Amino acid sequence: MAVRTSPVLSKRRLGRRIKKLRISARMSLDEAAEKLDKTRSSLSRIENGLTRADVHLVRSMMDVYDCRDDWLIELARRASRKGWWLTFGITDKGYIGMETEAADALTWQLAYIPGLLQTEAYMRELFSTGPRWSKEQFENHVKARMFRQERLVDPDQPLRLTAIVDESVLTRPIGGAEVMRAQLNRLVEFGGLATVSLQVLPHGPKPHSGMDGAFTILRFEEAEDPDLLYLEPVTGSIHSEEPEEVRAARLVFDRLRSEALSPDESVAFIGRMAAQL
Secondary structure, three states: OOOOOOOHHHHHHHHHHHHHHHHHHOOOHHHHHHHHHOOOHHHHHHHHOOOOHHHHHHHHHHHOOOOHHHHHHHHHHHOOOOOOHHHOOOOOOHHHHHHOOOOEEEEEEEOOHHHHHHHHHHHHHHHHOOOOHHHHHHHHHHHHHHHHHHHHOOOOOOOOOOOOEEHHHHHOOOOOOHHHHHHHHHHHHHHHOOOEEEEEEEOOOOOOOOOOEEEEEOOOOOOOOOOEEEOOOOOEEEEEHHHHHHHHHHHHHHEEEEEEEEOOHHHHHHHHHHHHH
């Protein structure tokens, strides 16, 4: 079984702290890059958490910036660890790593059941229409998603999930009636978890604020870690931590929550739909 490790957040934290050290040392990016024998772009990528700085580079930075911070060394070591998803042969673009570190996930879905709430049969149907994976890759993606779901019941590092789904998600019989019935019944079970809040936005005569597309907001325990907004266009997910963009998405999410059925009403609604299949 994979160990649930993620270097992604440590890499981002390290980058932010390194940038603060450089600014405190009153040194421009170009000046620092020259003293560290790095290119401007490579140092910028480190400060933005896109690439990691190893322990030796971090020690050099502390010398150049004339500042000692042993926590930076520890962050550099944590950032060098391999993410658990590599055990499954998955090259992550960032989302899985950040979800692994997140305390809360707020997700709005228009097309399908959120991944963390999917049954194995349902996710297999979805994956069958995705990229052309080998049989091994296909199975690894299934195992990885199911591994991610375990955080909803993890006693040590639980993920709190708030999910809102459009009613059309529940009426789209992916995999046929049997698969969909099992999926709806699983949603009822998930709705009973203390870590899950599930709401359904029923059909109505008026357009709603979430019609532009699905999105997820990840939130973290530490105040220094900004919320992250993930969007899901057809070309793949993109993310933003720009405060205005995250705030706008949160306003949309809160509006959708107020328009949706309550969690108890939603679970009852889903149970009735399952009984009708």
